[in-house]
Amino acid sequence: MINLDDGNLISQAVNQEGVYHAEVRKSTNGPKKVLLDGEECKYVIFADTNKGYLIRHKTTIDGRAVTVGNEPVFEILFGKVEVTFDGMANKTK
Known part of the structure:
Protein backbone atom coordinates (compact mmCIF):
# COMPACT_ATOMS: atom_id res chain seq x y z
CA MET A 1 0.00 0.00 0.00
CA ILE A 2 1.17 3.55 -0.73
CA ASN A 3 0.95 6.17 2.01
CA LEU A 4 0.15 9.74 1.04
CA ASP A 5 2.39 12.60 2.18
CA ASP A 6 -0.59 14.75 3.12
CA GLY A 7 1.59 17.55 4.49
CA ASN A 8 3.25 17.94 1.10
CA LEU A 9 -0.11 17.93 -0.69
CA ILE A 10 -1.45 20.63 1.65
CA SER A 11 1.70 22.70 1.08
CA GLN A 12 1.22 22.47 -2.68
CA ALA A 13 -2.41 23.59 -2.35
CA VAL A 14 -1.41 26.59 -0.25
CA ASN A 15 1.50 27.66 -2.45
CA GLN A 16 0.49 26.84 -6.03
CA GLU A 17 -2.23 28.27 -8.24
CA GLY A 18 -4.57 25.59 -9.62
CA VAL A 19 -3.86 23.05 -6.84
CA TYR A 20 -6.54 22.20 -4.27
CA HIS A 21 -6.69 20.08 -1.09
CA ALA A 22 -9.77 19.18 0.97
CA GLU A 23 -8.27 20.52 4.23
CA VAL A 24 -7.32 23.84 2.63
CA ARG A 25 -10.70 24.03 0.90
CA LYS A 26 -12.50 23.84 4.27
CA SER A 27 -10.78 27.00 5.49
CA THR A 28 -11.26 28.98 2.26
CA ASN A 29 -14.01 29.58 -0.22
CA GLY A 30 -12.76 26.61 -2.24
CA PRO A 31 -14.10 24.72 -5.23
CA LYS A 32 -17.70 23.54 -5.31
CA LYS A 33 -17.11 20.66 -7.77
CA VAL A 34 -14.20 18.71 -9.21
CA LEU A 35 -14.56 17.31 -12.72
CA LEU A 36 -12.42 14.72 -14.48
CA ASP A 37 -12.84 14.64 -18.25
CA GLY A 38 -16.15 16.49 -17.79
CA GLU A 39 -17.61 14.09 -15.20
CA GLU A 40 -18.11 15.13 -11.57
CA CYS A 41 -15.87 13.28 -9.11
CA LYS A 42 -16.89 12.80 -5.51
CA TYR A 43 -14.71 12.21 -2.45
CA VAL A 44 -11.78 14.14 -3.96
CA ILE A 45 -9.14 15.10 -1.41
CA PHE A 46 -6.59 16.62 -3.83
CA ALA A 47 -6.80 18.04 -7.36
CA ASP A 48 -4.04 19.50 -9.53
CA THR A 49 -5.42 21.29 -12.59
CA ASN A 50 -1.90 22.07 -13.81
CA LYS A 51 -0.67 18.47 -14.00
CA GLY A 52 -4.06 16.89 -14.70
CA TYR A 53 -4.61 14.47 -11.84
CA LEU A 54 -6.66 14.05 -8.69
CA ILE A 55 -6.65 11.82 -5.62
CA ARG A 56 -9.92 10.58 -4.18
CA HIS A 57 -11.27 7.98 -1.80
CA VAL A 73 -7.90 3.40 0.15
CA PHE A 74 -7.22 6.19 -2.34
CA GLU A 75 -6.97 6.19 -6.11
CA ILE A 76 -5.12 8.55 -8.42
CA LEU A 77 -6.93 9.46 -11.63
CA PHE A 78 -5.43 11.31 -14.60
CA GLY A 79 -7.13 13.43 -17.25
CA ASP A 86 -19.84 29.17 -8.06
CA GLY A 87 -20.13 28.51 -11.81
CA MET A 88 -16.59 29.63 -12.73
CA ALA A 89 -14.21 26.91 -13.94
CA ASN A 90 -10.45 26.48 -13.61
CA LYS A 91 -9.23 23.90 -16.12
CA THR A 92 -6.14 21.89 -16.93
CA LYS A 93 -4.11 23.62 -19.62
Whole structure:
Protein backbone atom coordinates (compact mmCIF):
# COMPACT_ATOMS: atom_id res chain seq x y z
CA MET A 1 0.00 0.00 0.00
CA ILE A 2 1.17 3.55 -0.73
CA ASN A 3 0.95 6.17 2.01
CA LEU A 4 0.15 9.74 1.04
CA ASP A 5 2.39 12.60 2.18
CA ASP A 6 -0.59 14.75 3.12
CA GLY A 7 1.59 17.55 4.49
CA ASN A 8 3.25 17.94 1.10
CA LEU A 9 -0.11 17.93 -0.69
CA ILE A 10 -1.45 20.63 1.65
CA SER A 11 1.70 22.70 1.08
CA GLN A 12 1.22 22.47 -2.68
CA ALA A 13 -2.41 23.59 -2.35
CA VAL A 14 -1.41 26.59 -0.25
CA ASN A 15 1.50 27.66 -2.45
CA GLN A 16 0.49 26.84 -6.03
CA GLU A 17 -2.23 28.27 -8.24
CA GLY A 18 -4.57 25.59 -9.62
CA VAL A 19 -3.86 23.05 -6.84
CA TYR A 20 -6.54 22.20 -4.27
CA HIS A 21 -6.69 20.08 -1.09
CA ALA A 22 -9.77 19.18 0.97
CA GLU A 23 -8.27 20.52 4.23
CA VAL A 24 -7.32 23.84 2.63
CA ARG A 25 -10.70 24.03 0.90
CA LYS A 26 -12.50 23.84 4.27
CA SER A 27 -10.78 27.00 5.49
CA THR A 28 -11.26 28.98 2.26
CA ASN A 29 -14.01 29.58 -0.22
CA GLY A 30 -12.76 26.61 -2.24
CA PRO A 31 -14.10 24.72 -5.23
CA LYS A 32 -17.70 23.54 -5.31
CA LYS A 33 -17.11 20.66 -7.77
CA VAL A 34 -14.20 18.71 -9.21
CA LEU A 35 -14.56 17.31 -12.72
CA LEU A 36 -12.42 14.72 -14.48
CA ASP A 37 -12.84 14.64 -18.25
CA GLY A 38 -16.15 16.49 -17.79
CA GLU A 39 -17.61 14.09 -15.20
CA GLU A 40 -18.11 15.13 -11.57
CA CYS A 41 -15.87 13.28 -9.11
CA LYS A 42 -16.89 12.80 -5.51
CA TYR A 43 -14.71 12.21 -2.45
CA VAL A 44 -11.78 14.14 -3.96
CA ILE A 45 -9.14 15.10 -1.41
CA PHE A 46 -6.59 16.62 -3.83
CA ALA A 47 -6.80 18.04 -7.36
CA ASP A 48 -4.04 19.50 -9.53
CA THR A 49 -5.42 21.29 -12.59
CA ASN A 50 -1.90 22.07 -13.81
CA LYS A 51 -0.67 18.47 -14.00
CA GLY A 52 -4.06 16.89 -14.70
CA TYR A 53 -4.61 14.47 -11.84
CA LEU A 54 -6.66 14.05 -8.69
CA ILE A 55 -6.65 11.82 -5.62
CA ARG A 56 -9.92 10.58 -4.18
CA HIS A 57 -11.27 7.98 -1.80
CA LYS A 58 -11.81 4.72 -3.67
CA THR A 59 -15.41 3.51 -3.53
CA THR A 60 -17.29 0.32 -4.31
CA ILE A 61 -19.78 0.21 -7.17
CA ASP A 62 -22.55 1.11 -4.71
CA GLY A 63 -20.64 4.14 -3.38
CA ARG A 64 -19.20 2.84 -0.10
CA ALA A 65 -15.64 3.81 0.86
CA VAL A 66 -13.05 1.05 0.46
CA THR A 67 -10.74 0.38 3.42
CA VAL A 68 -7.90 -2.01 4.18
CA GLY A 69 -8.00 -2.67 7.89
CA ASN A 70 -8.90 0.73 9.30
CA GLU A 71 -7.09 2.71 6.59
CA PRO A 72 -8.93 4.35 3.68
CA VAL A 73 -7.90 3.40 0.15
CA PHE A 74 -7.22 6.19 -2.34
CA GLU A 75 -6.97 6.19 -6.11
CA ILE A 76 -5.12 8.55 -8.42
CA LEU A 77 -6.93 9.46 -11.63
CA PHE A 78 -5.43 11.31 -14.60
CA GLY A 79 -7.13 13.43 -17.25
CA LYS A 80 -8.55 16.88 -17.80
CA VAL A 81 -9.13 18.18 -14.26
CA GLU A 82 -11.47 21.12 -13.71
CA VAL A 83 -12.70 22.74 -10.53
CA THR A 84 -15.68 25.07 -10.31
CA PHE A 85 -16.20 28.03 -8.02
CA ASP A 86 -19.84 29.17 -8.06
CA GLY A 87 -20.13 28.51 -11.81
CA MET A 88 -16.59 29.63 -12.73
CA ALA A 89 -14.21 26.91 -13.94
CA ASN A 90 -10.45 26.48 -13.61
CA LYS A 91 -9.23 23.90 -16.12
CA THR A 92 -6.14 21.89 -16.93
CA LYS A 93 -4.11 23.62 -19.62
